[in-house]
Amino acid sequence: MTVAVTPARRVLPAGHYRFSGALRSEWTKLRTVRSTLWCLVATVVLGIGIGILATSSQASNWRHAGFIDKALFDPTSISLTGLLFGQLAMGVLGGLTMSAEYGSGSIRATFAAIPRRPVVLAAKAVVFGVMALVVTEAVSFTAFFVGQSILSGSTPTATLSQHEVLRAVIGGGLFLTVLGLVALGLAAIIRHTAGTITTFVGILLILPLVVSAFPARIGHPIGRYLPATIGSAMTSTTSEGAHDQFLPAFPFWHGFVILCAYAVGTLVIGGVLMVRRDP
Amino acid sequence: MIEARGLTKRYGSTVAVDRLSFDVRAGQVTGFLGPNGSGKSTTMRMIMGIDRPNGGSVMIEGRRYHDLPWPLREVGGLLESKAVHPGRSAFNHLWALAQTNAIPAGRVHEVLELVGLAAVTRKRAGKFSLGMTQRLGIAAALLGDPGVLLFDEPINGLDPEGILWVRTLLKRLASEGRAVFVSSHLMSEMALTADHLVVIGRGKLIADQPVADFLAQSSRASVRLRTPRPEPLTVALLEAGGSVDNEPDGSLVVNALSAAAIGDLAAALGIALHELAPKAASLEEAFMELTQDSVEFRAEGSDTTMPPTTGEFPT
Numbered sequence: 001m002t003v004a005v006t007p008a009r010r011v012l013p014a015g016h017y018r019f020s021g022a023l024r025s026e027w028t029k030l031r032t033v034r035s036t037l038w039c040l041v042a043t044v045v046l047g048i049g050i051g052i053l054a055t056s057s058q059a060s061n062w063r064h065a066g067f068i069d070k071a072l073f074d075p076t077s078i079s080l081t082g083l084l085f086g087q088l089a090m091g092v093l094g095g096l097t098m099s100a101e102y103g104s105g106s107i108r109a110t111f112a113a114i115p116r117r118p119v120v121l122a123a124k125a126v127v128f129g130v131m132a133l134v135v136t137e138a139v140s141f142t143a144f145f146v147g148q149s150i151l152s153g154s155t156p157t158a159t160l161s162q163h164e165v166l167r168a169v170i171g172g173g174l175f176l177t178v179l180g181l182v183a184l185g186l187a188a189i190i191r192h193t194a195g196t197i198t199t200f201v202g203i204l205l206i207l208p209l210v211v212s213a214f215p216a217r218i219g220h221p222i223g224r225y226l227p228a229t230i231g232s233a234m235t236s237t238t239s240e241g242a243h244d245q246f247l248p249a250f251p252f253w254h255g256f257v258i259l260c261a262y263a264v265g266t267l268v269i270g271g272v273l274m275v276r277r278d279p
Numbered sequence: 280m281i282e283a284r285g286l287t288k289r290y291g292s293t294v295a296v297d298r299l300s301f302d303v304r305a306g307q308v309t310g311f312l313g314p315n316g317s318g319k320s321t322t323m324r325m326i327m328g329i330d331r332p333n334g335g336s337v338m339i340e341g342r343r344y345h346d347l348p349w350p351l352r353e354v355g356g357l358l359e360s361k362a363v364h365p366g367r368s369a370f371n372h373l374w375a376l377a378q379t380n381a382i383p384a385g386r387v388h389e390v391l392e393l394v395g396l397a398a399v400t401r402k403r404a405g406k407f408s409l410g411m412t413q414r415l416g417i418a419a420a421l422l423g424d425p426g427v428l429l430f431d432e433p434i435n436g437l438d439p440e441g442i443l444w445v446r447t448l449l450k451r452l453a454s455e456g457r458a459v460f461v462s463s464h465l466m467s468e469m470a471l472t473a474d475h476l477v478v479i480g481r482g483k484l485i486a487d488q489p490v491a492d493f494l495a496q497s498s499r500a501s502v503r504l505r506t507p508r509p510e511p512l513t514v515a516l517l518e519a520g521g522s523v524d525n526e527p528d529g530s531l532v533v534n535a536l537s538a539a540a541i542g543d544l545a546a547a548l549g550i551a552l553h554e555l556a557p558k559a560a561s562l563e564e565a566f567m568e569l570t571q572d573s574v575e576f577r578a579e580g581s582d583t584t585m586p587p588t589t590g591e592f593p594t
Contacts, residue, residue: 016348017380025378032371033364105362106372108329109419112356113379115328115345278330 022114022123030097030127039093043086043176044139050082051143052150059154075158076168077236079147083140083172084231087179087204090132094180095196097128098187098270107279117274121188125181125267132180137173144169164237167252171234174256179204179227181263188270191279204228211246220246227262230255280305280458281326281427285335288321288482295321297482298335303460305426308453310473310490311462318482319462320358323431326460327356339427351380355420356429361412365405369396369415372404373422382423390418395444409436417448428452430461434468446472470494501534502541505554512550519544530554 030036058078101107114120148157158165187196204227211223223229223246233249281303288296296318303309313319324330326337328344339354347353363372373387391400394414413436420428434442449472453459463469476493478486486493506512509531513523521536533541538557545552
């Protein structure tokens with residue numbers, strides 16, 4: 001039997017779509033919107049700029065500082081103060097990486113191209129994570145070196161040859177990166193940019209205020225688990241956390257593992273919901 | 280080829296798509312017709328694996344969408360034209376999609392050329408007009424050179440030239456052996472483009488038949504005319520077997536006679552015509568017609584492709 005029009009048999013490449021393709025696609029998406037650049041600029045400016053302000057004021061006030069302040073002084077932590085402001089920019093960027101697709105509706109085209117949705121989420125997390133780690137580590141090390149050069153001559157300074165110092169400087173970048181991944185996971189759950197950022201800011205800035213209003217007996221055990229507390233402990237050379245009210249803070253690796261658990265938790269919940277819900 | 284079998288989608292207690300079964304065959308344009316809110320977009324999203332059906336299944340070339348090794352190279356879809364990040368350029372939007380399915384960058388330029396956006400590939404999609412956005416969506420659908428294509432309301436926002444372009448494109452894609460599935464709420468548009476029609480109302484299948492058959496059934500296609508001498512012409516038209524309605528604006532609407540027959544009749548009588556305009560049956564009218572038909576067919580017990588649909592239509 002002959003048919004007037006025979007369906008042209010298209011020749012498909014061998015195999016199937018791959019994770020590497022998803023990675024390339026996500027990298028293209030991330031580098032081709034302006035919000036990425038703005039968030040990175042904000043991270044750099046806040047991370048280094050506020051570090052400069054904080055160390056300058058320490059350097060000029062050192063003579064008038066009390067002996068307790070001098071005893072507790074952590075030159076590493078003070079030079080990394082700006083990173084804790086950069087966390088907002090990183091959170092916005094991590095959130096936008098996911099929520100912008102829901103906002104514009106392009107998530108449907110993405111899911112049509114990659115029907116196995118966890119692949120999409122994993123690719124976003126890897127691409128954002130790698131880019132964030134490179135940028136935030138660069139910011140952390142720059143802020144450290146700039147800060148120490150401002151402090152030198154006025155106050156004690158730190159060098160990377162000290163184990164806790166190197167750990168804290170690396171910790172600054174790790175903290176921001178993993179926090180950005182938490183925001184990405186939150187965005188996969190919430191699916192709205194505004195809602196994601198509000199939640200993120202709430203957890204980071206409002207929750208510590210709420211917890212600090214509790215009696216210390218209740219507040220401190222809870223407060224240790226807040227990302228802000230973990231972050232300030234990770235960027236200081238003492239496990240107490242230089243300037244945090246929820247004591248004792250978790251030691252570096254302990255805090256880092258808890259933070260990673262938050263990221264994995266939100267990403268896994270986000271991934272499960274992504275499969276279950278229609279976009 | 281798309282095979283939908285018993286496809287069902289519920290939102291809470293509302294049934295948006297109700298046990299829909301139909302085929303979309305290769306080499307022809309299949310129109311997907313139904314009023315707004317009848318479940319067309321939901322059905323298309325289920326075909327593309329975006330919305331999960333509550334029941335039934337849909338296969339593409341014998342596979343579930345989720346199991347396609349290269350989805351974009353097998354199925355292309357224009358689902359919502361505005362599904363583009365406003366800050367990303369047309370090229371980068373398509374390039375990000377292309378990379379997922381290992382489609383070369385050359386193909387991105389090719390489809391941008393094809394849809395007439397070659398001059399604005401670096402422009403941010405947020406600055407595009409509705410028509411340009413629609414063209415970008417069509418470019419995305421064509422990206423993988425797929426054998427199955429879905430277009431949800433592709434002429435929305437297009438100017439007359441664009442509409443003509445889409446019609447030509449759809450027919451050409453079908454003539455290349457692809458299965459082309461196009462939704463519209465405009466009966467007239469489908470009459471011009473489609474070879475086959477799948478008609479739904481409130482999520483249920485009303486008709487699945489060639490366009491010619493569908494149009495033949497809707498006898499309410501009518502002709503509007505104006506004449507300085509309505510009385511003698513009305514008499515003649517009634518004698519010729521037509522039915523005539525007087526409209527408030529002084530025009531006459533004639534049913535059951537073609538424009539040609541009316542024109543010939545008027546000429547034979549020496550009556551001048553100032554207007555003679557065939558008016559295609561609207562979708563709603565065709566629906567009404569179809570409902571009555573299906574009820575009649577059922578009453579006569581004759582075999583019909585149309586399922587009983589009594590009381591299922593908006594009036």
